[in-house]
Structures are given as C-alpha cells and as structure tokens.
Amino acid sequence: MAAALDLDPALADAGEVARRLGVDPERGLTADEAASRLAEHGPNELRGTPPVPLWRRVLTQLRDPLVVLLLVAAAVSVVAWVVEGAEGIPVDAIVVLAVIAFNVVIGLVQESRAADAVAALAVMTRAQSTVLRDGELATVPAAELVPGDVLQLAEGDQVGADARLARGASLRVTEASLTGESAPVGKDPEALPGVVPLGDRTDMVFRGTAVTGGTGRAIVTATGMSTEMGAIATMLDETKEEATPLQREISRVGSLLGRIVVGIAIVIMLTIAIVETPTRASDWVTILLLGVSLAVAAVPEGLPAILSVVLALGVQRMAKRNAVVKRLSSVETLGSASVICTDKTGTLTQNEMTIRRIVTASGSVDVTGVGYAPDGEARVAGQDAALDEASPALRTEVRAVLGAGSLANDAQLARRDGRWEITGDPTEAAFLVAGRKLPGLDDEVRAARRLAEVPFSSERKMMSTAHRQPDGRTLILAKGAPDVLLERCTHVLVGDDAAPLDDETRARLLDAVETLSADAFRTLGVAARVATEIGPDETEPDADEAWERDLVYLGVVGIIDPPRTEAKTAIARAHDAGVRVVMITGDHPTTAARIAADLGIAPAGSHAVTGRELDALSEQELIAVARRSSVYARVAPEHKLRIVDALQADGQTVAMTGDGVNDAPALKSADIGIAMGITGTEVTKEAAKMVLADDDFATIVRAVHEGRVIFDNIRKFLRYLLCSNMGEVLTMFFGVVLVGVIGLSEAGGEGIVVPLLATQILWINLVTDTAPALAMGVDPEGDDVMARPPRGPRERVIDGAMWAGIASTGITLAAATLFAMDLWLPGGLIPGGQDSLEVARTAAFTTLVLGNLFAAFNARSATSSAFRGLFANRRLWAAVALGAALQVAVVHVPPLQVAFGTAALDAWHWAVAVALASAVLWVEEVRKVIIRARLRRRSAETPAARA
Template identity: 40%
Template sequence: MQDLTLNTERPWHSEPAAAALEEFQSSTQGLSSDEAARRLAADGPNRLPAPKPRSLLARAFAQFNNLLIYVLLASALVTVFLRHGLDAVVILAVVVINATIGFIQEGRAEKALEAIRAMLTREASVLRDGRRLTVPAESLVTGDVVLTEAGDRIPADLRLMRASGLRIEEAVLTGEAAASDKSIEPVSREAALGDRASMAYSGTMVASGQGAGLVVATGAATELGRISAMVGGVETLTTPLIRQMNVFAQRLTIVILALAACVCVFAVTARGYELEHAFMAAVGVAVSAIPEGLPAVMTITLAIGVKRMADRNAIIRSLPAVETLGAVSTICSDKTGTLTLNQMTVGAVRTASAEFETTGTGYEPRGELLRDGAAIDTAAYPDLGAIARASLLCNDASLRQAETDWVVDGDPMEGALIVFALKANADPGAVKREFPRIKEIPFDSRYRFMAALNRVGVDDLITVKGAPERVLELCVSQRAATGDEPLDAEAWRAAIDKLAARGQRVLAFASKPARAPDSLELADVEEGGLTLLGLVGLIDPPRPEAVQAIAECKAAGIDVKMITGDHASTGVAIARKLGLGKGVVDALTGHAVDAMDDDALRRSLPTTSVFARTSPEHKLRLVEALQSDGAVVSMTGDGVNDAPALKRANVGVAMGRKGTEAAKEAAEMVLADDNFATIAAAVREGRIVYDNLVKVVGWALPTNGGQAMAIVAAVLLGVALPMTPAQILWVNMVTGVTLGLVFAFDPAEP
C-alpha cells in the first residue's frame, strides 16, 4: 500500500470527490475493517500531539534567571560564609518572594494547546465494510467515509461527497458566526478557508442538514492540527517595561559590582578593615543599591490596574499585560461582535416602486421604515406588505424577549426578517395562523433558495427566498404598488449591486400560485413563472460605542485595523461607518497578502485598514509585520484560528462571550462584554498604570542610591557602617514598598 499521509497536503477543496476516492484507495462504501486497522497502525491515531510541558522544577529555576537576582544570591552566599545568618535569611526571603510571583504567572501557552485538543470529538459515524458503525474518533484514518448530521462535531478534515441541506458552523476557524452552506462541487484552488464549500473541517459543528465525506487528513495534518502547531511554535514577546528593566538590570549590575569591589578594596587597603568587615561593607553597598522592593511595588501597581480594568469588563489574565496596554500603538480588531453587534439587521428593502430604510438595530423590534429619510405609513405600500409577509412565510426562526434582551431561536438572518416584519406592522403569529405552511423545500447550496407552500384561503401559494441572482432567473414579473408588471431584470441587477456595495447580504423574495393543492416539488420552483416581490439587505451594524471608541483611539495616536473572515466589500462598508482609515478605506484580502513579500506587506500597512478573508497564517504574519515596524500590537479574536496571532501579539484580547477556550487561554486579556469600547478603556487604564510605574521607578532609584552612598561615605570616613544588610533590606522591602504604593493610586495626569 502506498504512503497516504503525503496526500493530505493536496488542495482537495479544488478537486472532484472522485479524485480523492481514487487517491486514498477508497470507495463510497468506505474501507474494510482490516484496511482501516492497517492504516491506523501506519499513520497513528487521529489526535493532536500533546506538547512536552516544562517541568515545575524548570519553571521554578527560570525565575532566578536575572542578573540582579544573581547579585543577591552571591551576597547571600558571602553572608553565610561570614556567619551572618540573619542577613542571609532576609536576602534569600526577598529572592524567593519575587520568584514565587513570577512562577504563578506562567503556563498559559500549554493551556491554549490543551483547549484546542479538547475541541476534538470523541466518536464518529463511519462506513466500514459497507455498514454504518460508530467508532472512536481517534481510530479514523484517511480514506474513511464519515457520515454527519445536525449537531455533530466534524471529527477529521473531510472532502464532502454528499451534502443535503448541509450547513456547518465554522466560527472556530473563520471567525464568522453565520453557518456556511456546503456542496460537493470543487471550488477555486485559491479559495479562502471560509469559501471552501466542498470541505468540512475538524472541530467545526454541523448546524443543519446531512452529509458524507471522505477523510483526507487526521490528527496533526488537519487544519486544527496545523493551527495547534502554529500556537506551539509562536514565541511570546516580553513587555516593553520588562525589556527596559532587563537592560536597566544589566547596567545596574555592572555599576553595583564595580562599586562594591572598589569599596571592598578601599576598605582593606586605605582604611585597614579586616577582610570580613570589608566584605560586609561591599554586601551592604550591593543590597542597598538594588531596589528589592521594586518588584513588589510594581506587582501591586499592576494588580490595582487589573482591578480597575475588571470594573470596565476587561479581565486581565497576565499582570504584565496591564503595563503593555499602555504602550499599545496598533489595535487589530475582529469585526463580528467586537466592532459590530453580531445581530443581523435589515438595513434596506427594495421593491419595484421604492427603496426603504429601517431604523433601530439588533433584534429589538423597535423602529420604523423610512422613504427618503421620512417615516412612512406602511399601509400605503401594499408591495412592502407583500415582502414583509413573505419574510414570515419563508422563515423557521422565532423571536422572544429574554430577561435583558431579545433573542432569536434559529438562523440570525431569519430572526432579522421577523424584526423587519414587525417594523412593517406585520404580526408573525397572525400571518402564520392565517397562512399555515403545508410543505417546504429547505435551502440547499445546489439551488440556492428555500421555498414554502402555504394555504391562502382556498388556494395554495408558493413563496421563495434565496440568492438574488438565482431568484431573479426564476421570475417573469414584479410586484408593484398597483399590481404585477413585467420584470425589469436590469434594474433589479443594479439594485442588487447597490445593496451589495454597501456591504449588505442581499436576499430576494418571490411568489406564485401553486398549480396543484398540497403539492410542492423542486421542479415547481425551478420551472420559473415567479413574481419578484423585492430585495432585502441585511447587515451586522456597527456598535454605536465602537464609533466613539475608534475616534478616541485616533486622538490618542492609536491606529485601528479590522481583520475579518468576511468579504472585503462588507468589511470596507462597516469600516467606513466606524470611521476607520484616513478618508479612503483600503482593503487587502488574504489572497493578496499571499502574493506579497514581507517588505511589500510592511509598505502597505500604513494605508490599509481592512484585511478580509484572512487565515491564521495571515493574521500571524500581519502581527509580525506590524511589530517589525516597531508597533506595539493588540490583537482581538474569538476562534481557534486567532490563537497563534493572539499569542504573538503584545497583548492578545479574547472575547468572553463568544470566544473559544483556546482563544481565551492564548490571550492576556478577556473582554467580558465582547465590546471594542472596552479595549479602548483598557488602553487608557494601561497608560495610567505605565505612568505610575515610571513614577515608582523614578522614586525607588534615588532612595536606593542614597542608601548606597551612606555606606560608601562611612567607608571613606572610616566610621562604623550606619546599617547592616538586614536593616537595609527591611527598609527596602517594608518602608520602601509602603511609600512607593502612593504612586500606584495616582489618577490620570490632566
């Protein structure tokens, strides 16, 4: 048998299912049990490899890898050798306290990888020996035929061979909440992950329909496995202040050692000190010059910042991130749910007679319809009433009021249609009682529409909802205010393009009388003869508070960029409403990023505000490109696909409500309300914390310098040392900390 593991790299989304069957030496009836066992033994189980975690001992020793700590440890050894036990104990206690604080903060990357592995399903339904079996997901091999239905989690990467009304939620990989329609037809080789309709990826969830697919990748070879490997390979950056403190520690160590050596030599040669007393004087200089209380004051200052940010719905998972937030110069934000409400809303309605706009946002049924900016009486527009009724008849969702908000049960777009109908004064309950549904044809990506058969008095009515280009092909007339008239196809195509240019998702509605009672077949719709009722444009509207927050970021010199899995036109339309960019909003797609080298990408960054149809590699590359230009980057995300970039960013920000555990574990900050305005508020708090930390450092250095000079002066004058090392440490750790904390509570500078 040939080595099949090499074939997992082929772009199976762009090749026919038959080619995959041939390549993996399988059939539509699946593998034999014996063949599956052989492949499992050769390729290994379908699971992600567990990384080798650092031992607790290694993590503990890493906390002592600091030059100032080395100086303190050397001082402790000298005091032990000179039998000054109390001084040694106090010095070692300070070292242990600081190491404990650092030890507690580690381990986030390992948790992120564990969260990704937890997304894999445990069982799968497969065809083996021509029979349907339920097997452990870990036993899947390339060439297996997997059967899926609503509610299933995809167990491996599949090339679909059958798709009946199949829709899959791929938010963990694409970041987009709307379920993707699936088909068996090949797509372009360059198609972005969210456009690969012929594939089902491990870790995603079947929203509706049924399907069958050939396993083309398992374990680490899956898309999920590739992302997991990226997370494991991404280097976590240190914070700006930590980098500055490391440089400061190196320089201070050189000065301290030189000064202590000079004091020791001078004390012995010029002042006749005994060697033991000279060593203690040198130790006194060392421990007095080192700001031992500084780590404690810095930690408490950061903790106060954590509390302030938590009050603003920003949950900090790593203390140093508080300080880094204050240095952020670029925010790369997800679109859906962060810059937008993540609640689909009907923004425009187009009938043959006019175009209407709606007021109100989200699922709350409050608002009205406008024509040319003025409110209308919906009863005066029967064609508007017809499309409102159709939006209820071709609808399987429901709208209900929860404790604090309105909630849609079902497809978000269908929920938005119910809200539109209510604004048009249509009663969903009354419409469905008056026009009961008899039969339906569910939406399918092959014919791109949904149809419903409803009883209208003694007759039956077929209502169709679907992709505008497809529905338009089936229509011969259009509904106007005065009745039906011949279809003006060119005018409707222009209207479709106009709505799409605004970044809206367009649906078309049409209807016709049924030829026979209680009968609805696909042929009844595809034969045409429909009357076009109109178009509906839907959009996920920007958060009102995000507009203000972006303006504040601009005023503070912070650049905001949108990174989305959605289409470029939608991203640009939302970006304009948010005020991104400098007048003109430029966008780059993931495909365009692939065609650029690193220099070209860096040159494009200052003028590009929207990055669309992006993959995990694109997001990681964008963050690295920004950092290479000196930017301090905050990256937001909610899916597994965001985890590598979240880990690489200076501050990774995960969504608390809709974010996956993998994203949260890779991030330094979690937004409890998934709101961009919270990031802006956290950056403001971070700048306050950074300013206060600078004050603390500026206060600590002269204090410690004064102590060191007192020891030096005593040696120069040949008098007794004013303080022992233990007393110096007491001053630094107790009085120094309490006085330094005054700066931690400072408010923002005016």
C-alpha cells in the same frame, strides 16, 4: 492499507479522492480497516503540550536579572556572616531571600491560571461523528475518525475532520471560528479549478466547523494534526511569546544596577584595602561587609515584590471592569499599545446577521435595531417617517417581503434565559427578526402552514416553499440570489397588484441590488405566486422545481452583520490617545471596507488588502503595507500572524483581539493578546493574555487607560526607590572617601569604620521603600493619560531626565546625611560636635530615613510641585506616618537599639534631622520650577505656538 493522500483533495474529483484512499463512498470502510488505519495514523486528536513542572516554573521566575542580583547579594552576605564567625543569624540574607520567595509565589499564583492553548484546542473539538462503516451508518467518537472514513453530515453536526464533499443537498457550513467569515458557506461537491483561500474551498469541510443547513456526505482526507485546525495548533505551538516592554525594561535596569553595584563595590573595597592596609581578619570582614552593604544599598530589594503587588492590584481593578488579565506584566503592556489589531466578526460586529434595508418597487425602507433581539421598526429611507406613515403600496410590499422571507425559512428564533437565540442559518433568521418588528406580521406567519419545500442548492442559488394560507390559497414563496430570482419572475408587486415586469423595471430593480452590494450588504431577493397546480385539499404535494416559474418579484433585502454600537466611540477614543486600530478579517473585502468606514477605522473608499495580495509581498514590502493599511480581508490564520509580526518589526507595540480559533496564533505572538469572553473559543482564551468578560471593544480602551495609569505609577515608585537607593549608595561611597574629612576616622578608633551599618541600610530599604512605594502604585491619576500618544517602544521607563532627577535627589540625600554626621562628630569640617559615633551615626541614619520619606512626595511627578494634590493619596500619608513611627521605635526601643546599632536622640537631634531631611523637598521644588519654565519656553518657541 491506504497511504496518506498525495494530492490536493479540493482540486480533485471526489471519486478520485475515494479511489486514492481506498474506500467505497456508498459503503464506507470496514470496521477492521478503520481499526487498522487508526493504528497507523493515530487518534484524530490535536497534540497537546506537556505541562511545565513546578521546578521549571520556579526557575523561570528566578531568571530575572534583578532577582539574580539579589541572590548574589544574599550569597555574599552569607559568606561574610560565615567569615565573621557565624554568630547569630544572617539577617540580611534571610530578609532578601524572603523577599525573593514572596515575589516567586505571587508570580506562580497569577500564572497558574493559564493552561496550555493547544490542549484547549483538543478539548474544544471533542465530538461524535456519524460515519458509514460496513455499509451502515454508525456514530463513533470523532477521535476515532481515520482518512477514508465517509462522514454523514446534517444540520447541527460538528464536522469531525477535514473531508472532501462527495455529495451535498443545500449543505451550508459556518466556518467563522476557522476563517472569520460570519455568513455560512454553501458547499458544492464540484472540484475547484485552482488553489483558493481556505474560506473559498467550497468542496471541502473542515474540522471544528458546524453544519447550519442541508445534508451531505464527505470523505475524510486529514485527521489530527494534519487538519487545518491542526496546522493552527502547530503554528500556535511554534509561536514565540515575546517578553513585555516592562519585563524588558526591568531586566535592563536590573542588569545596569548589577554592573553599577559590582563596579562601585570593587572600587571602594580596593581603595580601602590600598589606603587602610588591613592587617587583621576582622578588617577584611569589614571590607567584605562594606561591599555587601553597598550591594544592599544599590539594589531595591523590594522592587520585584512591589511591582508584582502593584500590577496585581491593577489586575483586580481591571477585572471589575470586565478585563481579565492573566499575566501581571501584560497590564503595563496595554498602556504602551500603539496598535490594536482586531477581528471583525463578533469583535467589532454583533456576529448576528441583520436586515437593515428593504427595497421594493415603490421605494425602500430602513430597519432599525441590530442583532437577534426583535427591537426596532421600519422607517422610510431618506425620510423621518415610520412605515405607518408611508404610502399604502410601500407598506404592503414591505410586509409581503418580510412575510414571504419568514415563511420560506428553516431557521428558528427563541428567547432563552433572557437572550434571543437562533437555530439554523443566521441569514434566514434575519427575516424572522425583521418580521417581528412589523406589528401583527408574526401572527400572519404562524397562521400559514407549510406543505412542501424545494431546498436551497448552490446550483439554483434559491429555495422555495409551498404554504397554505388561512383563506385557503396555496402560495409558492421563494428567496435567493436576486439576479437568479428575477429571471424566474414575470411580474413585480406594486401595492396590492402584480404589474408586468418589463425590461426597464427589471433593470431598475437590478440597479437597486447593485447599490446594496456596493454598500457592503448581502442581498436576498424574495418572490411569490399563487399555486393553482396544488389542489385545495392537497396537504403533502411533491416538491417540484417547476414551481419556481412565473413568480411575482416582491423585493430585495440588504443584510449585514452590524457594528457594535459602542465600538465606534471606543475606536474614536483610541485614535485620540494615539492608538491605531487595524481590522483583520476573513470576510469579503467590500464588507470589511464598509464596516471599517462606518466605525472610523479607515476613510470611506479605503482599499482592503486581501490575503492573496499579502501572499505576493516580501517581508519588507509587508512592513511598508502594514505601516499604512488599516483594513485586511479574506485573510488566513498565517496572514494574521504575518501582519502582527510586520507591525512589531516596524516598532509597534501590538494588541491583537479575536474570538475564533484562527486568531489564536496571532494572539499569542502579539505583545498583548485579547480574547472575547462570551463568543470567544477556549483556544483564544487560553492563548490570550487578557480576556474580555463582556466582549465589549470599549473595555479594551478602558483597559488601555488603566494600563497607562499603572505605568505612570510604576514610574513614580521606580523614581522613588532609585532615589532612595541612590542616596544610600552615595552616602556609603562618599562616607568612605571622605572618612577623614567628616571626622569619621577619628571617631572610629582602630580598624575600618563605615558611615552606616549594613543592618541600618537594610532597615532603610524595608521601612522607607516598601510602604510608600506601594502607596504610589495606586496613586490617583494626575493628568489625562489618554490625551497623549502611547509610549514608544524605544522610550525607556527610566529616561535621561528621570536619571537626572534621581541623581539630584540622591546627591541631596547623601549631602544631608553626611552633614548630619559631621555636625555631631568631633572634628571634621564642622567644629563643635561632641557626640559619640553611635549617636552621630544614629542622627545621620535618621536624617536619611526622613529624607527618603520627604522624597516620596517629590516622586509623584517629575515636573509638578509636590504640593499639587498633596492630600490626594491618603495611603501615601499613612505609609509616611508609619515609616516615621518605626524610625522613632528603632531609635528609642532598647531591643531595636541593640539589633540596629542605634542610640537615643534628644529633641534637638530630631529637629535638626527633620530640617536637614526636608532639604530634599525644597531642592527638588526649585529644580521643578526651572524645568517647568524651560518647558513653557520650549512650547512657546514651537511653530504652532508662534502661529
């Protein structure tokens, strides 16, 4: 039995690889040996991650500190209910637990769609493979391939395992999903002289890639998790998924609120215990209930659920705009993205090789239109003239180039389901597309009949075909590397004539090729001659490399994978919003730099950092390079991951886009991974947090805009919720501290008295918090959110200025509420009150509820007047009206009076409550006027303003 291969197969001779693996390349393994090795090495499959059980997913949802705090509050409420005698039902605890359950269900439903990314890799690569077994070709499931198997490869095959090429004839393999390079790679059995990047290992074929042309035979060297795709699966499995900025901030706020609540509750309960000296069990129950009331007052119970609902609504809006977000918290992350790392092929480019320029002896033309749709025309380069207006010589030469390139061609172009698709080599297909842009040329191509072909080989770097023309002539048509082709040419086409190819003309034509290469074009030369050696009646001549002599050079084409037309505009908009765009690709550095310059990612002439250069950098050096470089080329999957990690270490919030298997680990590691929905593999779709349904880079920018709007709205309802809860906490705190000053102790009689009942506080949270907060979650955009830079990673969702506003509103709410209580109670600071404790408490309770509703309008902006765009959010008005109506009901409906300890109020009580509650609005208006004046003064003092 063969041991695992103990050498690098790319650096060893194919015969040595076969010897080490114990296989005869001409007969393959025996069936028995294959079965034995399958038992030893296991199936050729990628290891999947076991599904997470439901109970663990639920526990994950419950780990949030805010949710934990709510659970503690519910537990204390239950304990207090039991100590009090367990009469009735523990309403407080039930409601809090219901809110938690609602939030857990939303989270589970949203995240149940995200399947395991490594399992998707396994599904993606299920295929059949043709192998030599017992000297005969057999088709076996790719999962049964073993080291030492001899693969037979042909056009259209999926490569089932990593293998060392033993022989090849014009073999070309597309490795875009693995390396990111769009053009097929020519394969050659010749051993490599040294270690090279994955995309340059021309003597190896890899699992998950596809054969686009030629044939070959290869010896399997690695299967399953030992393959290059397996390495990506391992990297993906080990990649840690970071918490989003919003999750981190909400956790921080929850922890902060928890400490505040515990501190205040303990201080007040100890103070009461020391001052009041409770002597009865009921007194201790009251103190404990007060602690629960403070906990309920301080914690916005509805925050997790409201946050989930607002994010879910944002997800729905984004889905309508072709951005499918898989995790709710990722919506906000988009808004804070400061860097978008994007793959080139298929993301910024069409992933459709296109001829854009043709150079002949008489000049050059540009071909318009991109992709495989044959829409466009040829226009004289540097002139505003169509090809029909060019010289007859140039027209003839261009038609000859595209005609010959379309005939010496094994690709096919067809329209299926309204979409143009190709079969075969994308570079060859580019000739078919360009040829159809010249009127009548496609008919001429169809009229010719192929007689024979000398296939492409990496040694010759060219291919040729023999075609019988309708006029009876037989033409030899060749295309290949321009420098190689020119060596076989003796003449050059000038108009309808073949002129001798002298040294000066040859040098000029080679200069044109160099110019195209410098502009990042892939170049292919085309040549032809009349085949006098093939008789007029000969229909199947023997192909002969000797045909490729004394050729007439027709011209050269420049081919490129063109940028998406919408990408440049989207990148410019991202830059305007302070979002940097970084290109990371496996393609050639020159091509990457050219595309980056065309799209505005980097200035013309910028250096593309290569994978080799990255390998030589330490982590700190890489951070410095990542800070200034925006173009990376010839990179491997691990390089992409390092770049993302370096940007994150530099304090950036990173969005990573991609479509290939090689992008998956970086997508998972990034703050927000974005996969292409059309061209993307299932692996990237599963590893990503967002999928673009239209593969449009502009959709990412629209998603960033939506994310920023959502974040602004999150700040609005956070400001509102915390203002409301701050008002409740301060009311309870100062109500206890000032219990004798406001007349509350006298009205309470024996025992310990509190300003508001726990059920009333819970009512405030449910009535005034939920509906207005939800309405603010869909508040229309106020200012242009894309006119400002992204939020910094250290910038708090709730910053110092916001806490100042929360404190100001909370103090005003508490003052108005306690003033109302003092006003209606006998004694206290304000004389004249004659109402009972129930009426006074109801008036204070109503003042606090209405004050919270007024505060909703303040919370829409930290600086703008509440009267600006006052009626822009009709949902908010509806929520406020609903809250006011419910408060009327709880005050005047008898069953609710019993449940919440309220008493009916007359019109005068209501009028005073409304007037006191409105103080929140006026105090904040004055504060905002001061803030705006300060901002204007600060702006006027900046150097730019003075200039």
